[in-house]
Amino acid sequence: MNGASSSLRAAFSHCVQQVRNYDYHHYLCLLELPPKMRKAAFALRAFNVETSRAMDVASDPRIGLMRLVWWQEAIDKIYANKLIEHPTAQALASVVSENKISKGWLKRSVEARINDANRDVTDIPENIEELEKYAEDTVSTLLYLTLQAGGIRSTAADHAASHIGKASGLLLLLKALPYHASCNRHFCYIPAKVAANHGLLVKEGGRSEICLDSREGLCNAVFDMASVANVHLLKARELAGTVPNEAHPMLLQAVPAQVLLDSLNRVHFDVFDPRLARGVLGVPPLWYQLKLKWYSWRHKY
Incomplete structure (x- = not known):
């Protein structure tokens, strides 16, 4: 038993370190959670670090896609009580066994990243609603799962989490635009309708591409998308009076979204x-x- 508990402690320590190294602004948010909720939150965030970085750390996109598929299969194994030799998966398995959290939300977050990884670089989202859906599936799901792990069942808290996740997801996609441009991959996180409104959409040979040459046009497009994120943050805060007090620490992730919005x-x-x-x-x-x-x-949040 001592060996098993030692291994589990090492797994959770690994999760904390991963979040600290690759998601520092959320790492600081999780430190504000009550101690009994932190373990689950760090395991879930570390899982998100693994899946969100899968394509970026891979030398070949096919390898990144294989990692995502591995995580998709790992979730099935976790819920089937099968042992997985991976520290984040071990910590996640412990959280699943101790808390009633939805397998569907975990699967949805990985499936959204797989679908995104499978997109061609010329496959541009038509409208911002597509990106909101992606943010919902990858970011809001983490908040839903954290609330579930904390034993919080509240429709108001879930609604607030949905808005915070969409705002955070949209803003982080905007912040990552220079990185994606430097990798010559996924410029297309600017929707076609937004790009067309600001002269960034170029059609050649029957294909549409996003052109980032116009700094003014790009700033205006980013403003449009950031404005949508701002509306989500406002809606989340309008719900604050109906959200249970115990849910507020978990919704502190609205703060980094607001900080990034203010910085933009x-x-x-x-x-x-x-x-x-x-x-x-x-x-x-x-x-x-x-x-x-x-x-x-x-x-507050």
Whole structure:
């Protein structure tokens, strides 16, 4: 038993380190959770780190896709009580066994990433609703699962989580645009309708492409998308009065979304401005931590 408990402690420590290394702004959010909820939250976030980075760390897209398919199969094994030799999977299996969390949400998040990985670089989303759906399936699902693991059953909390996830997902896609452009992969996180409105959509040989040459047009397109994210944050906060108090710490992930939105506003929605890459989401780390503490202390999000 000691060996098993030691192995599990190592698995959870691995999860914490993964989130700290690759998702620092959310790592700080999770530290504000009550201790009994942190284990599940870190395991779920580490799972998200694994699946969100699968395509980026792979030298060949096919290898990245294989990793995602492996995680899809791993979820089935976890719910079948089969042992998996992977620290994040082991921690996730422990969380699943201790809490009633939906297999469907876990599967949906991986399937959304597989579908995204299978898209051709010229396959541009037609409208922002497609990106909202992607954000819902990959980010909101994490919040739903964390609420479930915390034993919180609240329609209002789920609605708030949906809006926060959509806002966060959209804003992080915007922040990642320079990275995707440098990889010559998935410029297409700008929807065709938004791109066309600002002169960024170029049609050649029957194909449509996003052209990032116009900095003004790109800033205007980013503003349009960020405005949609802002509406989601406002809707989430309108629900605050009906959300149970115990759910508020889990919805603190609205704070990094707001910080990123404010940082984009300061650079006039120029995602290539180097100030966005400084500190934590474009602000000094200490200021970010103080903002989180202030929201947490006031039981707000």
